[in-house]
Amino acid sequence: xxxxxxxxxxxxxxxxxxxxxxxxxDVVAIQELQRRQARRLGAALGWRHCWTRKHYPYxxxxxxxxxxxxxxxxxxLGGVWRQTISPGVSTWTFRHxxxxxxxxxxxxxxxxxxxxxxxxxxxxxxxxxQARRVAERVxxxxxxxxxxAGDLNAHREPEVIRELHCVGLxxxxxxxxxxxxxxxxxxxxxxxxxxxxVTERHVPAGGDEWAALSDHLPLLIAFTANGT
Numbered sequence: 001x002x003x004x005x006x007x008x009x010x011x012x013x014x015x016x017x018x019x020x021x022x023x024x025x026d027v028v029a030i031q032e033l034q035r036r037q038a039r040r041l042g043a044a045l046g047w048r049h050c051w052t053r054k055h056y057p058y059x060x061x062x063x064x065x066x067x068x069x070x071x072x073x074x075x076x077l078g079g080v081w082r083q084t085i086s087p088g089v090s091t092w093t094f095r096h097x098x099x100x101x102x103x104x105x106x107x108x109x110x111x112x113x114x115x116x117x118x119x120x121x122x123x124x125x126x127x128x129x130q131a132r133r134v135a136e137r138v139x140x141x142x143x144x145x146x147x148x149a150g151d152l153n154a155h156r157e158p159e160v161i162r163e164l165h166c167v168g169l170x171x172x173x174x175x176x177x178x179x180x181x182x183x184x185x186x187x188x189x190x191x192x193x194x195x196x197x198v199t200e201r202h203v204p205a206g207g208d209e210w211a212a213l214s215d216h217l218p219l220l221i222a223f224t225a226n227g228t
Contacts, residue, residue, distance in 0.1 A: 001025035017044035029115035029149035079103035112143035131163035
């Protein structure tokens, strides 16, 4: 599952946990989440989690409001690693972008999860370059089973997604995820192995109740790969 929860708007963490609990994914990649929110969400679910800072949205004096990425799972979590994918961009601006990687282990199988949030607004060249850096990291890791999830900001931009094809990942497709009250654009993705058998793709219909949680809708992809 992938979800941009717009943590700066202070969503109700218990309600976020309720949505995740209902959808019951094995792993969640979250964007725009503050560290304290990640801790509270992990505690509410009783799940393991890791978090990394993306940028400080205000000033050094408000460091605790830094936004970042998180991976949460009810299973074993390890191999946590982060990388900047916007070299030369200050962490004091929203234009700073990062990649968070972690390994989830379940029933003897390991899944390498890459959570990211690519450049926003009219910056397709930045998104392409950042997606290429993500692909390079995925290739360097060499994990047998891996996914890339996150807010890729790639509405009708197949050239961004194409950068991840070279590491054996494909886009199984989904409905629009933004804005949550009346979804019209697809910004959120989960890319799965080329040989994966996708058994479910789910995005809520949207509405005012979802807008109260975030401007994005959650995306859920269920799949089997390598016979598991």
